[in-house]
Every structure is written in structure tokens, then in C-alpha cells.
Amino acid sequence: MSKTLNSRRDFLKISLAATAGITIIPRHVLGGRGYMAPSDQLTKAIIGVGGMGRGHIPYEGTRVIAICDVDTNHLELAKGMIPDKVKTFRDFRELLLLPEVDIVHIATPPHWHGIMSVEAAKAGKDVWCEKPMTRTIGEGKKVMEAVNATGRMFRLNTWFRFKDTFYGLGTDVKPLKKIVDSGILGWPLKVTISGTTGYDWKFFWCGEHNLQPEPVPENLDYEMWLGPAPYKPYNPARVHSKFRGYWDYDGGGLGDMGQHYLDPVQYLLGKDNTSPVRVEVDAPQQHYDAVGTWRRIEYTYADGCRIILDGENKDKEAAYIEGPNGKIFRGFNSDIAGLQEMLKTLPEPEPQITTFTESVKTRKKFALNETNGFRSCTLVNLGVIAVRLGRALDFDPEKLEFVNDEGANRLINEPMRTPWMI
Amino acid sequence: MNKKIYQYSLILVFSFFAFLSYSQDAKNLDKKVDDILAQMPAGDLVSLDGLMGELIESGPDGFRKVSTLLTAPGVDDDTSARFAIASLARYSSAPGREEARVVVENGILEALESHTDAEIKTFLMNQLNLAGSDRSVTALKKYQTDEYLAEPARQAITSIGSTRTVGTGHVTVLTKKEKAKGFVLLFNGKDLEGWQGNTTDYFAEGGELVVQPSRGGHGNLYTGKEYSDFIFRFEFQLTPGANNGLGIRAPLEGDAAYMGMELQILDNTAPVYASLQEYQYHGSVYGVIPAKRGYLRPVGEWNEQEVIAKGTRITITLNGTVILDGDIAKASKNGTIDGKEHPGLVRKKGHIGFLGHGSELKFRNIRIKNLSSK
Numbered sequence: 001m002s003k004t005l006n007s008r009r010d011f012l013k014i015s016l017a018a019t020a021g022i023t024i025i026p027r028h029v030l031g032g033r034g035y036m037a038p039s040d041q042l043t044k045a046i047i048g049v050g051g052m053g054r055g056h057i058p059y060e061g062t063r064v065i066a067i068c069d070v071d072t073n074h075l076e077l078a079k080g081m082i083p084d085k086v087k088t089f090r091d092f093r094e095l096l097l098l099p100e101v102d103i104v105h106i107a108t109p110p111h112w113h114g115i116m117s118v119e120a121a122k123a124g125k126d127v128w129c130e131k132p133m134t135r136t137i138g139e140g141k142k143v144m145e146a147v148n149a150t151g152r153m154f155r156l157n158t159w160f161r162f163k164d165t166f167y168g169l170g171t172d173v174k175p176l177k178k179i180v181d182s183g184i185l186g187w188p189l190k191v192t193i194s195g196t197t198g199y200d201w202k203f204f205w206c207g208e209h210n211l212q213p214e215p216v217p218e219n220l221d222y223e224m225w226l227g228p229a230p231y232k233p234y235n236p237a238r239v240h241s242k243f244r245g246y247w248d249y250d251g252g253g254l255g256d257m258g259q260h261y262l263d264p265v266q267y268l269l270g271k272d273n274t275s276p277v278r279v280e281v282d283a284p285q286q287h288y289d290a291v292g293t294w295r296r297i298e299y300t301y302a303d304g305c306r307i308i309l310d311g312e313n314k315d316k317e318a319a320y321i322e323g324p325n326g327k328i329f330r331g332f333n334s335d336i337a338g339l340q341e342m343l344k345t346l347p348e349p350e351p352q353i354t355t356f357t358e359s360v361k362t363r364k365k366f367a368l369n370e371t372n373g374f375r376s377c378t379l380v381n382l383g384v385i386a387v388r389l390g391r392a393l394d395f396d397p398e399k400l401e402f403v404n405d406e407g408a409n410r411l412i413n414e415p416m417r418t419p420w421m422i
Numbered sequence: 423m424n425k426k427i428y429q430y431s432l433i434l435v436f437s438f439f440a441f442l443s444y445s446q447d448a449k450n451l452d453k454k455v456d457d458i459l460a461q462m463p464a465g466d467l468v469s470l471d472g473l474m475g476e477l478i479e480s481g482p483d484g485f486r487k488v489s490t491l492l493t494a495p496g497v498d499d500d501t502s503a504r505f506a507i508a509s510l511a512r513y514s515s516a517p518g519r520e521e522a523r524v525v526v527e528n529g530i531l532e533a534l535e536s537h538t539d540a541e542i543k544t545f546l547m548n549q550l551n552l553a554g555s556d557r558s559v560t561a562l563k564k565y566q567t568d569e570y571l572a573e574p575a576r577q578a579i580t581s582i583g584s585t586r587t588v589g590t591g592h593v594t595v596l597t598k599k600e601k602a603k604g605f606v607l608l609f610n611g612k613d614l615e616g617w618q619g620n621t622t623d624y625f626a627e628g629g630e631l632v633v634q635p636s637r638g639g640h641g642n643l644y645t646g647k648e649y650s651d652f653i654f655r656f657e658f659q660l661t662p663g664a665n666n667g668l669g670i671r672a673p674l675e676g677d678a679a680y681m682g683m684e685l686q687i688l689d690n691t692a693p694v695y696a697s698l699q700e701y702q703y704h705g706s707v708y709g710v711i712p713a714k715r716g717y718l719r720p721v722g723e724w725n726e727q728e729v730i731a732k733g734t735r736i737t738i739t740l741n742g743t744v745i746l747d748g749d750i751a752k753a754s755k756n757g758t759i760d761g762k763e764h765p766g767l768v769r770k771k772g773h774i775g776f777l778g779h780g781s782e783l784k785f786r787n788i789r790i791k792n793l794s795s796k
Contacts, residue, residue: 122638210499210501212495231544281467282467283467285462285505285509286463287463287501288508288545292463295466389512389515390513391467405516406515406517406585407514407515409584409585414551414581415577415578415581417573
């Protein structure tokens with residue numbers, strides 16, 4: 001019943017497909033006088049136009065026609081940056097009713113990502129969502145199901161699995177993928193993400209304890225900002241750009257940078273359809289509300305591959321990737337002689353769709369979509385749950401639940417505040 | 423006389439020492455708890471587990487002491503007490519720590535009684551998300567009408583219930599006895615095979631039939647087949663204020679409550695239903711025969727129900743108690759108690775269905791024995 005073709009994009013795709021079979025007609029004839037192919041410029045709406053959301057305005061040159069925020073200051077700032085006339089909303093549900101929107105960008109804090117992605121997909125929109133994909137594993141499952149059921153396109157806003165220099169590695173991910181796939185390093189592999197290998201876990205995003213209630217500023221609809229999150233008295237340290245420091249909304253540097261750092265590792269290791277079977281943690285006692293620091297998080301996959309997050313940068317000798325037969329260090333250095341020469345002879349990895357526009361127009365899955373994005377976000381969430389609970393956890397990657405740990409399983413779907421649900 | 427004075431002074435001296443020793447114990451405990459709290463937050467997980475173990479060892483008194491240190495925001499800094507209680511909830515939620523969990527859950531429930539501040543109560547309820555069991559579900563029930571606390575109470579109940587579906591999932595099977603008696607499963611736990619109608623808002627998940635009216639579907643869910651006389655058994659789990667109904671001998675079109683019969687499924691305890699007519703509460707043949715009240719389990723727990731429809735006689739057993747045993751022909755002979763037309767009462771057969779009224783709830787273990795197949 002919800003699978004009606006209700007988006008402009010579906011109509012275009014179907015009408016184009018229908019014509020393509022018959023004959024090739026010039027586009028201006030097809031559309032009539034004054035016709036400009038709508039596919040020439042896709043339209044988008046942005047939900048959450050704080051600093052991150054305003055950064056989405058120029059993405060891929062699509063046209064912003066609507067913006068939504070629970071803070072009127074954000075709306076004003078964003079409006080000033082958009083040359084065209086733009087509709088403004090406080091409630092994203094009203095924005096989703098606009099038939100003229102092709103893509104919905106979600107740049108709110110993570111506690112909203114799940115609900116908004118599902119609702120946007122149900123409204124017939126393609127979705128471009130900020131990382132981390134969802135705040136819980138359960139919400140991620142729901143997003144995956146909704147995107148699949150509605151046939152929408154979904155992309156997550158991190159990109160190191162297909163472009164750009166990969167942090168301290170001094171290369172994009174492609175040559176690394178070729179080397180890993182070739183088996184030169186042997187198997188299983190160990191990946192270390194730390195200062196030594198070129199990363200920063202951003203512990204300055206920890207939260208504050210004992211926050212005192214303060215009056216809510218007039219420009220902010222705090223009720224809607226909280227949405228599904230438990231009610232806690234307002235304090236400016238909870239919201240805008242500080243929300244990362246509280247478990248209710250995010251998971252500190254691990255929550256915020258985790259998917260940036262971990263998604264390409266998952267791609268390199270070929271783990272896009274699975275998850276680790278164990279996560280171990282070394283961390284101080286965690287506060288009930290504020291995110292704290294941690295020292296080490298270690299993930300182990302069923303085949304023995306490991307990912308180590310070294311928060312204290314303890315292992316000064318760490319390679320980025322280490323296998324039984326060789327290592328690759330920061331700056332693309334390696335202990336394997338002639339690696340750069342070998343690289344030229346290695347086959348190219350599978351091609352990926354690297355612009356969302358292409359994905360939207362061809363209806364082919366984006367390089368980082370709801371399925372592999374769910375898995376790399378699960379890496380983040382497994383780490384967050386282990387840190388919060390302060391214990392090692394066994395995980396079943398098929399059933400997507402913890403093995404013999406009721407407490408951990410209660411964090412797979414955290415309850416949402418009435419009336420929100422996913 | 424002297425003897426009496428001697429006795430009194432003995433009692434006095436004894437009580438004095440008893441008091442001394444009691445206050446010494448209390449002092450020791452206070453000191454122990456203070457020492458533990460002074461070490462929070464623990465720097466690593468080994469020392470954290472050690473501190474948690476000591477707190478558990480200090481038993482209900484130790485927990486009580488920690489919980490008295492909780493203060494409302496803006497009053498005092500209770501950071502270390504909150505560290506302790508939240509960590510106890512997490513610690514005790516681990517496998518193999520069931521005994522610790524009893525201490526923690528009892529401690530939280532007791533603290534919930536003694537504290538009056540809504541923010542402190544909310545904090546305590548939040549800890550039950552991890553540490554709570556069915557006992558908490560029962561204890562939290564009374565907060566369902568509280569303006570501020572209904573929400574955290576509902577969240578804790580939801581969280582406690584979540585592991586039942588997140589776990590291995592519910593396995594739908596007939597018992598040997600039922601099989602021998604001729605019962606068959608109406609719901610396979612995996613999909614809606616054998617059902618028709620609103621298969622959007624009703625769906626199978628984790629072995630359960632989940633109702634989520636937000637999914638954009640419309641109408642009721644009915645069995646594919648029609649039934650006349652039968653024994654129908656099922657389990658259901660309500661959410662606060664949930665309203666659904668079991669339609670029997672119903673046609674696929676029209677209002678099943680009148681064109682067939684509706685056996686009410688309702689959270690009787692919800693404040694919005696405080697002043698319903700007696701024939702509108704759970705188990706009633708809607709508008710026709712009222713059922714006994716007071717046999718539903720707390721919202722969030724599973725209820726078991728059996729419906730026997732044999733000719734004009736309807737018998738309903740809820741959680742082992744017969745809550746309705748009546749004859750629809752007699753009950754409607756001189757007009758029904760709601761004064762409305764119920765043409766469905768004379769129907770000989772029809773579909774069995776779940777009649778949605780916009781609420782979320784779950785069903786499972788749906789099975790039937792057809793009494794009129796011969």
C-alpha cells in the first residue's frame with residue numbers, strides 16, 4: 001500500500017524507460033515547448049541547518065528548495081546562504097509532504113537520523129544522511145528495511161571508501177584495497193586506528209557532569225530538538241555542536257568520527273555484509289549522561305581479522321594494516337619491498353557509484369548505502385555499547401544481537417519518548 | 423524495689439550498648455560507602471568491578487545509603503552517587519550477576535518510593551531500563567497516570583520488554599497436548615500466511631504478530647477461513663492505553679462489532695478509559711455482555727486468553743480466570759445493554775479478526791480448535 005510511486009523521480013524513471021524501448025526522441029520534443037529536463041537539476045531539502053547542515057547546501061550542485069530546523073537562528077543563517085527562494089519549516093514532517101523535493105538531506109544530531117530516514121523514505125524521498133547512520137543498532141535495521149521496502153536510494157555522508165586522501169595514509173583507499181585483496185599481506189589482518197596511524201579520536205567531545213537546568217532560549221524549540229530522546233532539563237551544553245558529549249544523542253568522538261574511520265576499514269577487510277563477533281574495551285567508569293573517554297576498543301571478526309582503536313596512542317609501532325606477511329604504515333610506507341611496483345600489476349577493485357546524483361538518476365545503489373552503512377555504523381554502536389556497559393560483548397552478526405547478555409541487548413533498541421517511534 | 427531498679431538499669435545499659443553497636447555499624451557502613459563513592463569515577467574496569475562488588479556486598483543498606491545522597495538538580499553535587507547507581511545497573515545487567523541484580527532492582531524500587539523529586543525519580547526509572555525485571559514492570563504501573571513520570575515509566579517497561587523480542591525471538595509451537603486435542607496454529611510466527619486484510623499495520627516479527635498502526639495500512643486483519651464453533655487461544659501484550667478487539671463470526675465488510683461480535687481487548691487501567699460503560703472493558707462481548715475486571719496482567723506483560731464459542735454460549739478465560747461466561751441469545755432477547763442493533767449475534771459463522779483501533783500491541787501463540795468441522 002505504501003509502495004505507490006509517489007516521487008517525481010520514479011515517474012521520470014518509468015516514463016524514460018517506457019520511451020527508451022520505442023525510439024529515441026529528442027528531449028525537447030518529449031517535454032514540449034519550454035521544457036527543461038528536470039533530471040538536469042535535482043532538488044533537495046535539508047533537515048537540520050546548523051553548521052553541518054549548512055555545509056550540505058552546495059553538495060553536488062543540487063538545488064535547495066526547502067530547509068528545516070528547530071532553531072530559528074539556524075533557519076535565518078541558512079536562508080541567507082541560499083540564493084533561490086527557499087521554504088522554511090520547523091517540523092520535518094511538513095517538509096516531507098513537499099512533492100517537489102527529490103532528495104532529503106538529514107544533518108540533525110544522530111538521535112533523529114533513524115526516524116527521519118524512515119519517514120523520508122516512506123514519503124518517497126531519496127535520503128542523504130549524516131554519519132553516524134543511527135544511534136542504535138535497532139534503528140539502523142529499521143532504516144535498512146524502510147529504504148528497501150520503498151525502493152529509495154540512500155547515502156551516508158562519509159566518503160573515504162571511494163574518494164579523497166585517507167587521513168594519515170597519504171593515499172586514497174583504492175591502492176590499499178588492491179593490496180588487501182591481492183593477499184600480499186596474508187590473512188587475517190589487524191587494523192589499528194590511532195594517532196600513530198594518522199587519526200584523532202577527539203576526546204574533547206566528552207560531555208559535562210552535573211548540568212544545571214537553564215531557561216530555553218526563545219529561538220529554540222527544545223521539545224522538538226529532543227524528539228525521541230529522554231527528557232532532560234535544558235542546558236546549552238546539550239545542544240548545538242555540544243550534543244556529541246551525551247549518550248542520549250551521540251557517542252563522543254567515537255560516535256562522531258567512528259564511521260568516518262571505520263567504514264573504509266570495513267570496505268578494505270571485505271566485511272560489508274557482516275559484523276564482528278566480539279568487542280572488548282578498556283575504559284574508565286562512564287557517567288550515566290555524559291560521554292567519557294576510553295583507552296582501547298578491540299573488534300574481532302569470525303575469521304580472526306581485528307580492528308583496534310587505540311585511544312591513548314599506546315602502540316607507537318603500530319601499522320595501519322598488519323598481516324602475517326607484511327605491514328602498511330602511515331604515509332603508505334610498507335615493509336614489503338617493491339610494493340609500489342607490484343601495485344601496478346594488481347587488478348582494479350569493483351567500480352563504485354560515487355556521486356549520489358548518479359545513484360538517484362540510475363536507481364543503482366550508492367557506494368556507501370543503507371546496507372554497508374548499517375554495518376559500519378554497527379561497528380560504532382558496538383563500541384559505544386561496550387564502553388557504556390564497561391564489559392566485553394559477544395555479538396551474533398546474523399541475528400544482530402548480543403550473545404547471552406540481556407543488558408547489552410536492551411541497548412539494541414532504546415525506548416523512544418512518546419509519541420515518537422520508528 | 424531494688425530489684426526493679428536493677429532490672430530497669432540493666433535494660434537501659436543494654437539498650438545503650440545496642441544503640442552504640444547499631445550506630446557503630448551504621449557509621450562503618452557510611453564510611454565504607456563514602457570510601458567507595460570517593461573512588462568514582464573508577465579509572466579502569468577492573469577497579470570499577472571491584473567497587474561494584476563491594477557495594478553489592480554492603481547489601482540493601484549500602485544501596486539505601488547511596489540513594490539518600492541523590493539530590494535534585496541545582497541543589498547539590500550528587501555526581502558520584504549517580505555514577506554509582508548507573509554503574510550498578512549496568513554491572514548487574516551482565517550475565518551471571520543475577521543476585522546482584524536483585525539487590526540493585528530492589529534498591530532502585532525502594533529509592534523510587536522514598537524520593538519525591540521528579541528528576542531523581544526519572545533518573546532512577548532510567549536505570550531500570552537495564553536493571554529492571556517483571557517486578558519493576560508491576561511496580562512502575564502506578565506511575566502510568568503521573569503527568570511527568572508516566573513517560574520514563576513507560577520507557578523502562580518498554581526496555582524491559584524489549585529483550586523478549588531482541589532475544590532469540592518467540593518460538594511458535596503447539597504443545598503436545600494441544601496437538602493431540604486437535605488444535606492448529608493460526609499464526610506461523612514468520613509471516614501472515616492464512617490471514618487477509620490489513621497486512622501492513624499487522625506484521626510478523628520475532629515470532630510475534632505486531633500491530634503498528636503508523637505504517638499506513640487500513641482496516642482489520644482477518645483469518646482466511648471462516649469459523650463457527652471453536653476454541654481460540656492466544657497471548658497478547660498491551661501498551662498503555664491499547665485498544666483492539668477480537669472479532670468473531672465476522673464478515674469482511676462492515677463494523678465487526680455489530681455485523682459480527684467483538685470481544686474487547688483493552689488496557690482497562692488507562693486513565694482515558696476510567697469512565698467507560700461496563701460492557702466496554704476487556705473481555706466483554708462489546709455492547710452485549712460485560713466481563714469481570716481485574717485479571718489483566720500489568721501493561722507490558724503477556725496475557726493468555728481462551729475464547730470458547732459454542733452455539734450462543736461464549737466463555738472467556740483470561741490468565742486462568744473465567745471473566746465471561748454468557749449466552750448471547752439470552753443477553754439480547756430483550757435488546758442489548760448498549761441499546762444498539764447487533765445483527766451479527768445471529769450469524770452462524772464468520773472470520774476471526776483483530777479489530778484495530780489505532781493502538782500498538784502484540785499477539786503471539788495464536789491457535790484454534792475447530793469444534794464444528796464434523
